Amino acid sequence: MITIHDQLQQNLNAIHDQIHSACRRVSRSADEVRLIAVTKYAEWSWVEALNSLHHSFGENRPQQLAERQALLPNAEWHLIGQLQRNKVKLALQHASVIHSIDSLRLLERVAEVATELQIRPRVLIQANMSAEAAKSGFSAEGLRSQWSEIVPFHGVVQIDGLMTMAAESDDPEDAKPTFRSLRLLRDELRQTDASGEASLTLSELSMGMSGDFIPAIEEGATMVRIGSRIFAGL
Numbered sequence: 001m002i003t004i005h006d007q008l009q010q011n012l013n014a015i016h017d018q019i020h021s022a023c024r025r026v027s028r029s030a031d032e033v034r035l036i037a038v039t040k041y042a043e044w045s046w047v048e049a050l051n052s053l054h055h056s057f058g059e060n061r062p063q064q065l066a067e068r069q070a071l072l073p074n075a076e077w078h079l080i081g082q083l084q085r086n087k088v089k090l091a092l093q094h095a096s097v098i099h100s101i102d103s104l105r106l107l108e109r110v111a112e113v114a115t116e117l118q119i120r121p122r123v124l125i126q127a128n129m130s131a132e133a134a135k136s137g138f139s140a141e142g143l144r145s146q147w148s149e150i151v152p153f154h155g156v157v158q159i160d161g162l163m164t165m166a167a168e169s170d171d172p173e174d175a176k177p178t179f180r181s182l183r184l185l186r187d188e189l190r191q192t193d194a195s196g197e198a199s200l201t202l203s204e205l206s207m208g209m210s211g212d213f214i215p216a217i218e219e220g221a222t223m224v225r226i227g228s229r230i231f232a233g234l
Helices: 004-025 044-051 062-071 085-094 104-117 140-155 172-189 213-218
Strands: 034-038 056-059 076-079 097-101 122-126 158-163 204-206 223-226
Touching: 004 034, 004 044, 004 213, 044 062, 056 062, 062 076, 062 085, 085 104, 097 104, 097 158, 104 122, 104 140, 140 158, 140 172, 158 172, 172 204, 172 213, 204 223, 213 223
Parallel strands: 034 056, 034 223, 056 076, 076 097, 097 122, 122 158, 158 204
Antiparallel strands: none
16 A cells, blocks of 8 residues: 555656646746645645655645644745734744735735834735636736835835736636736836836746646746645545
């Protein structure tokens, strides 16, 4: 019978092979793409086994992230789910990167708490490029119009890039326009010199999950958030 460790290794190998293939098709280096292992539905024994094979983990809820980060402090923990303002301090104390800054009000709160904690956290701005009512995040137009208010926070909060989620579909190719639009928006925003501030590099694009990470990579993703594919067969 195959062990948990061996099944995880097999799944990771298959995913990395697909990442490399996607990168070759668009003349990218696979080193540009980081796999964030989403552990929100994973049993703790699976997470422990995965920790011997992989370093970067993603959690949706700040409380579960805090609990798991305390148990595996040497791993890099990303908060990829929605963040409420009353959980900002908890998130900043345990997350290496927050992917889900979905409003100016939340960014203001993160900056306020970061100043209190005397840290400069890494964050991504969440954009709702699929324009779905059920998804949070800035609209493309909202992000453009508020960019001059966002940029000055970079002195307190390290704004590394953008994040989005595509609409669910049985065909991964349906996600491509969403991912392409985020990349183009990023390119547009990083050329914008807001209020005399230096333009942000916005080097990170967090987009693509288990069902659509291949088109995300082809459109420029630097972080892909994969859960079910990693734990398949357990």
